[in-house]
Amino acid sequence: MTAHSQTIFALASGALPAGVAVLRISGPAAFMMVNALVGDVPAPRQAALRTIRSADGAFLDRGLVLVFPGPQSFTGEDCAELHLHGGRAVVTAVLNSLAGFSGARMAEAGEFSRRAFENGKMDLLEVEGLADLLAAETEMQRRLASEQASGHLSSLYDDWREKLIFARSMLEAELDFSDEGDIPGSVSNRIWNEVALLKQEVDKGIQDLRAGEIIRDGFKVALAGAPNAGKSSLMNALAQRDVAIVTPIAGTTRDVVRCELDIEGYKFELYDTAGLRETADVIEQEGIRRAMRTISDADLVLELTDMSAAVRGDPIGIDRPVIRVGTKLDVLSEARGGACDFDVCLSSVSGEGLEELRSRLLRAVRESTNVASLAIPSRLRHAERLRSASAHLQSALQNEMSPLELRAEDLRLASMELSRMTGRIDTETLLGKIFSEFCVGK
Numbered sequence: 001m002t003a004h005s006q007t008i009f010a011l012a013s014g015a016l017p018a019g020v021a022v023l024r025i026s027g028p029a030a031f032m033m034v035n036a037l038v039g040d041v042p043a044p045r046q047a048a049l050r051t052i053r054s055a056d057g058a059f060l061d062r063g064l065v066l067v068f069p070g071p072q073s074f075t076g077e078d079c080a081e082l083h084l085h086g087g088r089a090v091v092t093a094v095l096n097s098l099a100g101f102s103g104a105r106m107a108e109a110g111e112f113s114r115r116a117f118e119n120g121k122m123d124l125l126e127v128e129g130l131a132d133l134l135a136a137e138t139e140m141q142r143r144l145a146s147e148q149a150s151g152h153l154s155s156l157y158d159d160w161r162e163k164l165i166f167a168r169s170m171l172e173a174e175l176d177f178s179d180e181g182d183i184p185g186s187v188s189n190r191i192w193n194e195v196a197l198l199k200q201e202v203d204k205g206i207q208d209l210r211a212g213e214i215i216r217d218g219f220k221v222a223l224a225g226a227p228n229a230g231k232s233s234l235m236n237a238l239a240q241r242d243v244a245i246v247t248p249i250a251g252t253t254r255d256v257v258r259c260e261l262d263i264e265g266y267k268f269e270l271y272d273t274a275g276l277r278e279t280a281d282v283i284e285q286e287g288i289r290r291a292m293r294t295i296s297d298a299d300l301v302l303e304l305t306d307m308s309a310a311v312r313g314d315p316i317g318i319d320r321p322v323i324r325v326g327t328k329l330d331v332l333s334e335a336r337g338g339a340c341d342f343d344v345c346l347s348s349v350s351g352e353g354l355e356e357l358r359s360r361l362l363r364a365v366r367e368s369t370n371v372a373s374l375a376i377p378s379r380l381r382h383a384e385r386l387r388s389a390s391a392h393l394q395s396a397l398q399n400e401m402s403p404l405e406l407r408a409e410d411l412r413l414a415s416m417e418l419s420r421m422t423g424r425i426d427t428e429t430l431l432g433k434i435f436s437e438f439c440v441g442k
């Protein structure tokens with residue numbers, strides 16, 4: 001438990017004006033400050049309606065006051081909340097009054113959560129989950145973040161860590177008795193079987209990173225094809241707004257244009273790109289270079305072909321998953337020539353086929369995020385720790401001829417990696433990076 005001498009405060013609710021504004025106070029002087037502002041300290045954890053006055057007795061607001069005595073609070077310290085009328089001047093007046101107390105200052109971004117972490121109220125995975133929960137815009141992002149914020153990923157990794165600690169203690173017991181003649185090795189065999197099973201679980205976790213990243217950061221879809229194929233028009237139709245410039249001139253799009261979509265709770269990132277062709281125009285060449293880079297980074301490529309055009313572009317030929325889209329279905333004569341060359345035929349003008357494309361996109365994201373539970377890694381940091389743990393387990397398992405001491409040391413290193421995951425051991429730099437993701441008041 002890290003005791004802070006300073007009391008911090010901040011607006012914890014959103015942009016003003018708002019219906020209600022919540023000011024949060026945490027630290028040793030919190031209750032003294034509440035007492036000075038409202039005349040008493042209400043009963044713990046019960047909302048009480050009070051008049052809030054400045055140090056010179058001037059009326060500031062009438063609002064709800066809540067106090068949470070430490071350690072039973074969000075930060076683990078004495079905490080208080082003032083629920084004010086959400087006007088700018090009301091909030092400014094009360095914040096100014098709070099700043100007048102000695103030992104009190106405005107909180108920095110993420111400082112409440114940082115104190116919660118330091119006081120053991122949340123571990124690092126839960127803190128990251130909370131940051132993701134505040135940033136979540138889609139239903140699947142919310143579910144993934146809640147899972148992590150409520151400690152389910154932490155329990156999983158703690159469980160693995162405990163298994164390793166148990167295995168090590170068994171090995172150490174065996175080491176202690178080893179000079180009493182050879183024990184038939186049965187204990188040891190059972191341990192290595194369990195370590196092998198654990199390694200499989202860790203490796204499964206590493207594989208799930210891709211699903212976690214897709215849910216958290218979005219499924220990347222690139223629109224590709226010849227100039228005038230209708231890429232920008234399709235982007236605008238899917239986004240239902242005018243994101244990209246559309247003209248009848250081939251070579252309109254040069255920069256990569258990005259937009260986000262929410263399909264059934266999954267976040268998609270759509271990338272409109274320059275039409276692919278041989279060209280002498282240096283600006284267009286650079287556009288095409290960027291297009292190719294975007295296409296090769298995509299989780300899925302929509303390869304568009306203008307079905308009404310006399311000449312069709314060549315296939316792009318990349319090793320990404322592709323949906324072949326035939327465009328301009330509305331101008332196609334009744335002889336729908338070659339529609340069977342495509343997975344989806346659509347018109348961005350009439351809207352025909354868009355629903356079919358949307359359900360194909362949904363199917364693709366579901367296939368890429370097909371996991372049994374949402375207690376999965378979603379940041380590179382998680383996978384790096386898991387990879388390193390897996391490598392130590394591998395070393396312990398394969399070096400059957402090495403001394404038990406060394407193999408036990410590999411198990412210890414693996415469990416250290418899992419401790420880093422929840423932040424039992426870690427560096428100031430990492431903490432700074434994670435807490436800087438928060439806004440002030442959290």
Ligand SMILES: Nc1nc2c(c(=O)[nH]1)N(C=O)[C@@H](CNc1ccc(C(=O)N[C@@H](CCC(=O)O)C(=O)O)cc1)CN2
Nearest residue numbers: 012022024045066068071072073074075076081121442
């Ligand atoms: N008004 C208000 N609403 C809020 C929050 C808040 O701080 N204030 N939260 C802020 O994120 C979230 C709720 N999270 C919270 C987490 C822990 C505790 C807390 O007091 N924990 C104590 C007691 C637990 C208990 O009584 O069961 C503890 O952990 O010891 C409060 C809120 C969302 N809603």
Ligand SMILES: Nc1nc2c(ncn2[C@@H]2O[C@H](COP(=O)(O)OP(=O)(O)OP(=O)(O)O)[C@@H](O)[C@H]2O)c(=O)[nH]1
Nearest residue numbers: 227228229230231232233248251252253275328348
């Ligand atoms: N009738 C019809 N016209 C379309 C459709 N989609 C696009 N167009 C037209 O085709 C032309 C080219 O459309 P864009 O969306 O700019 O094509 P693009 O693939 O982005 O082209 P570049 O940016 O040059 O690579 C425009 O005149 C559009 O209005 C469609 O579904 N039906």
Ligand SMILES: [Mg+2]
Nearest residue numbers: 231232252253
């Ligand atoms: Mg375009």
